[in-house]
Amino acid sequence: MTKEPNDVTITRRISMTVNGERHEADVEPRTTLVDFLRGTLGLTGTHVGCEHGVCGACTVLWNGKAVRSCIMLAVQADGAELKTVEGLADGATLHPIQQAFLEKHGLQCGFCTPGFMLSIYELLGRTSAPTEEEILDTLGGHLCRCTGYQSIVEAAHLAVEKMRTR
Amino acid sequence: MKPPVFDYATPASLAEATDLLVRHAGDAKVLSGGQSLVPLLNMRLARPALLVDLARIADLDGVRADADGVAIGAMTRQRTVELSSEVRARHPLLHAGLQLIAHPQNRNQGTVGGSLAHADPAAELPALALALDATFDAVGPGGTRRIAAADFFLTYLTTALEAAEILTAVRFPMLPARTGWSIQEVARRHGDFALAGVVAIVGLAPAGAIASARLVLFGVGATPIRAAAAEALLVGGPADAASFGRAGARAAGDLEEPLTDVHASADYRRDLARVLVGRALAEAATRARGA
Amino acid sequence: MTAPEKRLPGSVAELPNSAPRYVGRPIDRVEDPALLTGRTQFIDDVVLPRMLHCAILRSPHAHARIASIDTREAEKLPGVVAVVTGEDAKRWSNPVMTVPPGWGTHCLATEKARFVGEPVAAVAAASRYVAEDALELIAVEYEPLPAVADARKALELGSPLVFEENGDNVMLRKLFTWGDIDGAFAGAVHVVQREFRWNRLGANPLETFGVVSQWDELAGTLTCRGSFQAQHHFAMARAMVFNLPLNRVRFISHPHGGSFGGKGGARGTDITALLSRKAGGRPVKWIEDRMEYLAGGASQAWDRHYDAALALDAGGKVLGFRVRLLDDLGATAEGWGAVSAAKPLTSFTGCYAIAAAQYDLTIVATNKLPGSPYRGMGPPPHNWVLEQLMDLAARELALDPAEIRRRNFIAPDAFPYTIASGNEYDSGDYAAALDAALAMGDYPALRAEQARLRAEGRYLGIGLVNTIEPGVFDWNAYAIVGQPGTGVPEGATVGIDLFGKLTIKVGFALEGQGQYTVAAQVLADWFTVDIADVRVIALDTLSAPPHFGPGGSRLGVALTGAVLGAAQRLTEKLVAVAAGLFRTPPEHVELRDGRIGVKGRPEASMPFQEVAQTMLARSDLLPPGVDPNPEATYVWTAPGRTPADDQGRAKSYLTAANACHLVLVEIDVETAQVHIKKYWIADDCGTRLNPANVEGQTQGGVAQGVGAALLEEAVYDEDGQLRTSTFMDYLLPTIYEVPMTEKRALCTPSPFTPLGAKGCGEGAMHTTPGAILCAINDALVPLGLELREVPASPQRLWTLLRQAKR
Incomplete structure (x- = not known):
């Protein structure tokens, strides 16, 4: 990021582990977590859709829990363990959730998809046999404007299968 | 949509936190989960000079259920309480109410104390607190005090907490024996703020008449609203559709002008309250019969 | 200079491949690995x-x-x-x-x-x-x-003027008459006339x-x-x-x-x-942030006041269709929103053979956000108006909604069929789609269930709507609002590299429809290679061949034409080289199953890649005069398009897909909420190049249709202040509101397009709003109510239901 003089800047030193890698940086307290991840760390796979906590495109895992990173400040994540979409695949092998989305055409433009996948990741970390209600509850916090959700539900079910037989 | 400049503090103790609030009187805002505050910051509708983040203060996070009730630290994430198997088993109303709050991604970050202190009149937790006679523990420069739910919610987004006072814990009493419960709401979409909602708790006498009733409406006024006159109408009467309908009409009729916004007029909200009171009472009575 | 272009393959069977592996199959998308790992560069x-x-x-x-x-x-x-x-x-x-x-x-x-x-x-x-x-x-x-935020007030004398220099707020006013409309209404036994109001809504892609x-x-x-x-x-x-x-x-x-x-x-x-x-x-x-998008972006379309009427004979045959539209385009015409008032001409009379029609169009300016295009580009409200009138006519004639439609369908043997407003439909079998939908949903059982639950005080409604999806847009369709031009070119360049791999260069970026996959499928089957051997690359405006990109349900067809045309030209170059190598006239040489060789002599052939390699690296072997570039470009544009006449009539959109949606809803008459209980779709868009892509387009359109019917509305107060400026108030449907649908694919190939495919990106958006709204009105019949304003928000429905109680 370009640094230009700005005499009102107040910064805080923060550190966090993202996808297993430790980062330290000075940030303005007003920097949202998503702007920090994208702008400072260059992890642009997390997307910004509404900046007021409705659409879910910016969802990341914060200490294992899916949260909306547009309505969390970077300073609030000081010391936290984060996971973003860049941390899902194992090298050239897609994570089972990613593979399920691919096989079920669970995405079209793909802008909302990282958020969906991270919420499913949290769910499947908690239970290997989620109920239909739990899947709905998980996906209900995300907006997708392309797919009409049907293929996303199918992808979620396939991901459950894949995780179980992994 | 980027927040304005503000300073940020992470006090390690409640004393430090209240001290900061006193020193920056009027210019500081408490940050807990941020699910309501950070959107307002992004829109520059909130402009505090200092955010006091409670996240680093020990002992504000935790949920404990015993025979008397569920005690919850103010910084406990809503999702933690929702997923607590103890809460689910021993306080199904609280569990059900938490599931209606926005979406899991919000509940993972949003705190119980934050929602109660924010006091949105369409939110579920304030209504549950009022319905269950919850008590609030607060710490301020003058020490600690306990506030009853009936005294806590003053008006729209305003509570009995003083400017430098911090909510530390809330205690939700258990439902009395032989009572049934219901929480019902109508929202535009699942997870949206309720256009109108009702918490009902009904106790039945062995013969089946209504022994006790508690009705709290939300989304239809400046605070969650206890429908005391409707409750009184119910007690001693039969647990039947006619009683529930009368109670609904009374509860709705007693409302002062509910909010009109882009989604619902005052009249529609009032009518929803009437319908939902009837439905909630019916469901609560059914549960009470099985209790 | 060159011989006339060879005709492009009209079906998969015409590809130079005995066993195509990709076209017509729901194969995985080539764009997905990068999207799924967060590597696509937005x-x-x-x-x-x-x-x-x-x-x-x-x-x-x-x-x-x-x-x-x-x-x-x-x-x-x-x-x-x-x-x-x-x-x-x-x-x-x-x-x-x-x-x-x-x-x-x-x-x-x-x-x-x-x-x-x-x-x-x-x-x-x-x-x-x-x-x-x-x-x-x-x-x-x-x-x-002083501001004007209401289209009707904007027409009044003394209204505030959005552009003073233009004298009034009328952007366009024109009457289009097709056939003997006065005669149709004069001779009608039944006339069904209603006013309808469609409020503003818009695209709201997740990325602004x-x-x-x-x-x-x-x-x-x-x-x-x-x-x-x-x-x-x-x-x-x-x-x-x-x-x-x-x-x-x-x-x-x-x-x-x-x-x-x-x-x-x-x-x-x-x-x-x-x-x-x-x-x-x-x-x-x-x-652009989301609040900017909602207040100042391309987020609003179709702010419409309708007054429309059907004229019918005693047997339910529609004689004429009259539409008066007052279209509120907002403050300027910068957003191409006026095009949405023109596009209904492409399918004005829907699936029906209606000889006479009239369109009385007024577009006005108000102090609101300029209108923009949105999926469907205008017909979704128009289709609702037509289909709702069909339902009302059925009630008046005591006909079943399915029956009145059946009586008016364009017959399957009537294609190509020119509709009253001038466009030509390529092919179709509308009764087949209707029958398929009715069978899927077990329509008689649905009606029985509706009657049974009505007796229990429950209000179920059945919506049955069929529409045309005009595909492959043409500028000539928008001539009536001042858009010049006929034909929309789409180009592709296909090349073979020294290592024998293929590249397709196009002039549009990924948008979500899976078009790179379609391009790769088509080319992989043309040359009989693994799809992994094909790469699709987007070029900028100065390096790409002439192009438009996605829009108007066109790109699947247009891109298929461009890729096939380029592949065919490239093949001709390879053939010329191979003819020299085999010392045979070119007309005896062909591409078949990935090999270029002499017809009827399998031993005299070589992999097409070797021909390309010869072109690039063995000039010593090349016959004199051949073009040594194993790359070719083709710009496809729809054949047979005609400029519009003074009544706007033109052969415009090339294809006419057809769908029939059947939906069951229930209205909670106490809370005024609508629940979609079941949803069936029979859909005919000709050859499906990638059925999974088509299904995604359909289901995505259903979701947007649900939003249009029930949730989405850009609300302005009378001073022109926007009251729905965030996603808390402008409501996109979530997984809870969108039904999971049961779908059946029918196939009437287009006789006019490469491989017989039809445009299919907008069909569900054309159909779903009308289907849900017709279902709601079906549920309201016992109460004697009609809802004629969109969306069917609980507030609007509650207000209506109160009228019944009085």
Whole structure:
């Protein structure tokens, strides 16, 4: 990021582990977590859709829990363990959730998809046999404007299968 | 949509936190989960000079259920309480109410104390607190005090907490024996703020008449609203559709002008309250019969 | 110079491949691995050296004279590099061209602001945070003017004028008459007439618009990277705005997070260009935020007042269809929204053989956000009006809704069929789709269930709607609102590299429809290679062959034509070389199953890759006079298109897909909520190039249709203030509101398109709103109520239900 003089800047030193890698940086307290991840760390796979906590495109895992990173400040994540979409695949092998989305055409433009996948990741970390209600509850916090959700539900079910037989 | 400049503090103790609030009187805002505050910051509708983040203060996070009730630290994430198997088993109303709050991604970050202190009149937790006679523990420069739910919610987004006072814990009493419960709401979409909602708790006498009733409406006024006159109408009467309908009409009729916004007029909200009171009472009575 | 072009294959069987592996199969998408791992570069992911960030100050008034703007304090803020206002726009740019003409402005308000959210000034700074800080330091003195936010009031004498110089607020008024409409109504036994109101809604892709512009004063060039749905179209408009030759304007489209016609971004692009110029050529990025999109972006379409009527004979045969439309386009015509009032001509009378029709069209300006395109481009409201009238007519004639439709269908043997409003439908079997939907849903059982539950006090409604989806748009369809041109070129370049792999170069970026996969499928089957051997690459406006990109349900068909045409030309080059190598006349040489060889002599053949390698690396073996470039370009445009006559009649959209939706809803009459219980779709879009893509388009359209029918509405108060400025108030459907649908595919191939495919990107959006609304009205029949305003919000329904109780 370009640094230009700005005499009102107040910064805080923060550190966090993202996808297993430790980062330290000075940030303005007003920097949202998503702007920090994208702008400072260059992890642009997390997307910004509404900046007021409705659409879910910016969802990341914060200490294992899916949260909306547009309505969390970077300073609030000081010391936290984060996971973003860049941390899902194992090298050239897609994570089972990613593979399920691919096989079920669970995405079209793909802008909302990282958020969906991270919420499913949290769910499947908690239970290997989620109920239909739990899947709905998980996906209900995300907006997708392309797919009409049907293929996303199918992808979620396939991901459950894949995780179980992994 | 980027927040304005503000300073940020992470006090390690409640004393430090209240001290900061006193020193920056009027210019500081408490940050807990941020699910309501950070959107307002992004829109520059909130402009505090200092955010006091409670996240680093020990002992504000935790949920404990015993025979008397569920005690919850103010910084406990809503999702933690929702997923607590103890809460689910021993306080199904609280569990059900938490599931209606926005979406899991919000509940993972949003705190119980934050929602109660924010006091949105369409939110579920304030209504549950009022319905269950919850008590609030607060710490301020003058020490600690306990506030009853009936005294806590003053008006729209305003509570009995003083400017430098911090909510530390809330205690939700258990439902009395032989009572049934219901929480019902109508929202535009699942997870949206309720256009109108009702918490009902009904106790039945062995013969089946209504022994006790508690009705709290939300989304239809400046605070969650206890429908005391409707409750009184119910007690001693039969647990039947006619009683529930009368109670609904009374509860709705007693409302002062509910909010009109882009989604619902005052009249529609009032009518929803009437319908939902009837439905909630019916469901609560059914549960009470099985209790 | 060259022989006439060979006809492109009209079916999969005509491909030079005995066993095609890809076309027609739901294969995995080639675009997905990058999307799934977060590696696709969307525009907000782009960082350029010395890049600045733009924030835009917007008018809080619906209508106000701008008395003064003081930017001095903003310019002093550390980190701020440039500030622009309407004065800069006037100095360095022209007002934007519009359709209809004469209703456009500069990118920044000059003398007055005409809608809430109109850009008034903009800042380029070191970060978006600082740029937004600077906006707060700009002092604008407004003199508020009376505003008009209601289309009917805008027509009244003495109404505030959005453009004083135009004399009134009427952007366009025209009466189109096709056939003997007066005779049809005079001779009718039944006339069903109603008014309908469709409120504003819009695209709302999950990614808003974004752009990075760079102005090079010395070279006289403008380079813009962004999420442009139609990059060449954008570049042309910018060339006109900035008085630049088109070859000095370079647009580089990035993959974008959906568009649906409503990506917009013209003003933001122009503003960042001005800022870059003022900032000495530093690149300036603007990422529209969601509130900007809702108040000032391409987020609103179709603000309509209808008065429509059907004339029928005693047997339920429709004799005439009359539509009067008052279309509220908002403050300007900059957003191409007027095109949406023209497109209904392409399928005015739906699936029905109706000899006479009339369209009385008035487009007005108001102090609201300029209207934009949105998926479907106008027919979704029109289709609801027609289909709702069909239901009302059925009730009047005591016919079943299925039966009245059946009696009016264009017969399967009548194609190609020219409808009253002039377009030609290529093929179809509408009764087959109707029957399929009825069978899937077990329609008689649904009606029985409805009657049974009615007796229990429950209100179920059944919606049965069939529509045409005009596919492969043509400019001539929009002639009536002032759009010039016939034909929409789409080009592709296909090449073989030295290692024998294939590349397809196109002029559009990823948008979500899976078009790169379709291109790769087609080419892989043409040359009989693994799809992994094909790569699809997007080129910018100056390097790509002529192109338009996605829009108007066209790209699947157009791209297939372009790829097949290029592959065919490339094959002819390979054949010429191979003919020399085999010492045989070219007419005896062919491509078959990936080998080029002499017809009827399998031993005299070689892999096509070797021919290409010979062209690139063995000039010593090449026959004299052959083109040694194993690459070919083809620009496809729909055949047989005709310019519009004075009544707007033209052969416009090339294909006519057809769908029948059957839906069951229940209304909770106490809370006024609508629940969609079941949903069935029978859909005929000809050959399905990738059935999974088609299914995704259909289901996605269903979701947007649910939003249109039940949730989405841009609400303005009478002063022109927007009351739905966030996603808390503008409600997109979630997984809870969208039904999971049961679908059945039918196939009546198009006789006019490559491989027989039809446009299929908008069909569900054409159909779903009408299906749900017809179902709601079906449920309301016992109460004697009709809901004729969209969306069917609980407030609106509750107000209506109260009338029944009185």
